[in-house]
Amino acid sequence: MGDILFLAHRIPYPPDRGDKIRGFNILKYLSRKKRVHLIAFADRSEDLKRKGGLAPFTGNRSIVWRSKPQLAAGVQSLLTHRPVSLTSFQNESLQQSVDNILARHAIDTIFVFSGQMAQYLPARPRQRVIMDFVDMDSAKFEAYAQSSKGLKSWMFAREARLLQQFERQVAARADASLFVSEAEAALFRKRTGAERVYAVENGIDTEFYDPAAQFKRIDSMGPLIVFTGQMDYRPNVEGVEWFVRTVWPHIRVSHPDVRFAIVGRNPTDAVKALGKEPGVVVTGEVADVRGWLAAASVAVAPLKIARGVQNKVLEAMAMARPVVATGDAAQGIDHGGTIRVGSSVGEMAEAIDELLSDPRKAAELGASARERMQQRYSWDARLAPLDELLGLTGRSAGRSTAAA
Incomplete structure (x- = not known):
């Protein structure tokens, strides 16, 4: 052999x-x-x-x-x-x-x-x-x-x-x-x-991506929406730009204190510019993305161009976070209804607003998502x-x- x-x-x-x-x-x-x-x-x-x-x-x-x-x-x-x-x-x-x-x-x-x-x-x-x-x-x-x-x-x-x-x-x-x-x-x-x-x-490694694991936690100081990814990758850049320009204003009407964190290495100038928008934070590279995911009220994947399976979605699900994703970002994931999918501005904003307004429902969705990862995606x-x-x-x- x-x-x-x-x-x-x-x-x-x-x-x-x-x-x-x-x-x-x-x-x-x-x-x-x-x-x-x-x-x-x-x-x-x-x-x-x-x-x-x-x-x-x-x-x-x-x-x-x-x-x-x-x-x-x-x-x-x-x-x-x-x-x-x-x-x-x-x-x-x-x-x-x-x-x-x-x-x-x-x-x-x-x-x-x-x-x-x-x-x-x-x-x-x-x-x-x-x-x-x-x-x-x-x-x-x-x-x-x-x-x-x-x-x-x-x-x-x-x-x-x-x-x-x-x-x-x-x-x-x-x-x-x-x-x-x-x-x-x-x-x-x-x-x-x-x-x-x-x-x-x-x-997905559900022992590493576990909300009960040992990792450095961050103080979210209120409701927080999180996106994770390589921030010089075109689909990620276009995705967060679309989200901030179109979906974000609708969310802030109902939740003026919410923040949106764009977490990932090598943010382009276009991504850095989004950090000037009210409530938007661009972190750049972080040592451990789990701290940001654990603090997230909602994790989003607003990708308009996506191929295959998005690890960012699997990681958020394993961390028991409620996820809202576009249809492109959700394709290929056998999520069994444990994430919210919405491709239009209205659908994304409505799903996020619902989860921010009902933390109990959000927690239940996140728990179901983690269970799905444990059963299906080792x-x-x-x-x-x-x-x-x-x-x-x-x-x-x-x-x-x-x-x-």
Whole structure:
């Protein structure tokens, strides 16, 4: 039995943002089955200092610093007729690391985490290839194109078109293509005609995300609405902008003392500007998001563009917080009615107002949400389908449309 080579577009440690959380938990799960060699990019110096945290789960680790300027990647994309998503991650040093591992070790499975890394697969892989697309990135860029104008719209439409062609080609070569939700998997099958497409959902660590756990708490000083996320990520930025400009004024009419906290690292100038609005707080990076979630009267996910499963929603539910989310942010989560969903300004404002006005009802909804997470979303349960896809059960993965 051979080893696993795990390729990741971002070092999956520390698990402090959506993609790294999924990557880390998959890596950890796989390491209990076989020896795993990790090759990944790093784009934050802090992550390089803490990469030793992956030692218990990996054999060889090769972390390559990703520093290609976006402009250079864009020019390269135009010259080579390739998606910017690929040229941004094209790197000779990382390719050499892949070649060395494949030459020196008996690798029987290559696990590719995120589509950008599929360009490092051998032309004709002798190994089993598991391609975790997570989300359908081409559909995300298509949505960007539809919400943009002029040159930006053209650039995003080009990226969507080229990326979908690449996704189709990769899926044809992979033994299994994974997505974070059945909705994403179904969309991918419809758009590409691909087979061997499976849904492997995200989980949540309900012992860590537990309102009764030990963590630094904050004084909310009154009703508090909380949004968490990486605040230089376009869907998050547009989501909080939409919320503050449209929903927030309605809420403050009924609850003038309520505050809205935007919690997450690297807030853009546009996000920082929201902090000038009455009652809005922009925290920037925090050491532990649990303190803010525990203090929240309501957690919101007002995303207008969202793919797959939102970890921010799972985390708030596990922390027993009442959640109000748009339909896009709630898609892919089997919440069983334990969160409120409203995509229009009126629906979002009404749901939030109701929960702020009735703390007892809010607490009951939060408790139901946590119970749902405990029953449905443990990482071991969500990742168990990988055993069959990796050939560890003695059965073929077959052509099932979902492995969830």
